[in-house]
Amino acid sequence: MTIWLLIAFSAMTAFAFRALPFAFKNSTALTQTQGSFYRFISYSAQAMLGVIIYDTAFNKRDALTLIQQFETLDALKLLLLVGTFLAVVKTRKILPAFFASLFIYVAAFVYLNG
Template sequence: MSLFWILLIFSAVSIFICRITPFFFANHSMLGNQDGRFYRFLTYSTQAMLGAIVYATAFFMRDIVQLLSEFALIDVVKIALLLLVFFGTLWTNRLLSAFLLALVIFVGFVLGVS
């Protein structure tokens, strides 16, 4: 198993643990307070790990220099869809709906180009 997949699995498990921990300890003062620092830390760390997973899977761990030197139409589509998901989530407050819409558009684009 490559390092990429090990990191991806570790990040996914970490996200899952950080997201469900507040539900198990909802009566505890540190995790039950949604305005508290610890709860915000778990939320922000989960979002950061999710962002790292999205970047790694969308752009195959390329840095900005590699991305710009090998820029292709598919990269434009990926960036546009990531922005669509971002603003769609802000507007509707529903991540899953925006993500599924972007996924359908991306799969349609890939199948249409092939």
């Protein structure tokens, strides 16, 4: 598979998942929040967000490299990601959980790096 074919496939699938809800806006498939079509579209968006967060937090390292080069700061990142997720689920507010985790991370980063 060439790089251009991979880029084209990625662009088409990313566009499809964003445009698909508009194509079915009057359909009962999107009004049923417990339906499989609605859940599929929601989960695919959340999975894309998860990939972006993982790449940003761990410098695009794969799992094997992450385990081999695991540091204290990586453990803190994992704990903060899980903690932020649980705080958002419990409070249903994203920004306070994000800023609290950001403050903890910056304080730990400054402390560990002098």
